[in-house]
Amino acid sequence: MDTGLFIIAAIAVTFAGISKGGFGSGAAFASSTILALVIPPTQALGIMLPLLMLMDVANLKPYWKKWAWPESKVLILGGIPGVALGAALFTVANDDLLRFLIGVVAIGFVVWHRWPGRKGPVKPLPESAGFVAGLVAGFTSFISHAGGPPAAVYLLSRDIGKTPYQASTVLIFWVINIAKFVPYAFLGVFTVQTFTMDLYLAPFALIGAWIGVKAHHMVSEKAFFALTYVLLLITGGKLIFDALT
Template sequence: MISDPAFYLAAIPAVILVGFAKGGFAGLGLLALPLMALTISPVQALAIMLPILMVQDVVTVWSYRHSWDKTNIQRLLPGALLGIAAGYFLAAYVSEDAVALTIGVVSVSFAMRRLVLERRATLPAASVAGPIGGAVFGVLSGFTSMVAHAGGPPFQVYVLPQRLHREIVVGTGAIFFAILNVVKVAPFFMLGQFSPENLATSLALFPLAIAATIAGIWLIRRIDSARFYTLIYILLLGVGGKLIHDGLGGMLG
């Protein structure tokens, strides 16, 4: 198990943020990896986070087991599996910075447009999720989930315009990412990242991960449904801005 106190100063808030994200505050989890990467390598941080994410998935899937949309899962999942495979085989050849920049621009543009329309009370009617969009955003979600545990923004861009009930949005994301995290076990195992040290570190953080997820679920269920979308758009705007910053920084630096 990692014994460096500096690691836990970064890991504890990171795990809390991921727990809140799993509970429904989508986007907060994107801050976790950069925090942990301050003290360990990004790849090791990804490996330590994966078992933690899977434990949190158990809590969220159980909590939202009756509140999820089957059609969205069916349309997103095939592309997401392809995206995970691409993340494993092509990560060394595809610029993560370019991917981050692209998704950041899409996320910010989408969030700003929705916030402006919402403020003007001119939001369009709920859209129907198409299979082509599901395939495209599924690939993006799977790829970014594999390389950075950051599949949330593409998922949100696809699902949020449907104006589903808050519980359905969160529950669908819980089921979707629980499946992806199970699939990612094999690639991370083949990358040799499930060392005894990493697994023991994950285990030590399990209690905090579960408590943070329960707290996130408790809080999100007490937010008015009408305000839920505004909050998620604002979080997505912040996440997109961070992706743009990271992408540009990596490409120009």
């Protein structure tokens, strides 16, 4: 295995583990983007999915039943058909257009939610919007592991606490990632090479998840949501940048 590739992959996977373990999964998709700079994008997706699933399992115990079930349920109900849609359109989906639109929505939401001088609380998005957010999250998660921002937009609007927010993302993407596995296999995304890489990178996935859980409990609720908004801005900007370049 190329040493440079392994170092880049280890850093990307550790970052994804920290994001998924402590800060709402929103920035975890960047790991696939980083890997796609040095290997084919489909191979990057194939490497990351088993590792993301490993992180999901590692995170379930510390966040078990701490999720906001009504919000999680509606996102999952939208996410499953979103995965099916992603599988159907995997080879023809315009990745750049999707990245651009999701990035605009993510940044627009943060600007709307945190605009200086805005009076009154943000009105919670209805369940119908949550289903649409879940649909988009499932679809974009399938084609690029970028389901975090759409889910974050809905969860942030519902004004739940930091741990229910984090636990909800763990539950939602645990289900969505399981749903993605079989279609990925049928589409030939997994290979002997991707699974071999996963064996080498699994410790970094677990270390990242452990750091993320510890960091989650060390950060105040105010700081957590401030960081969440920053990550949403960064991921939204990165999606737009990727789409335009």
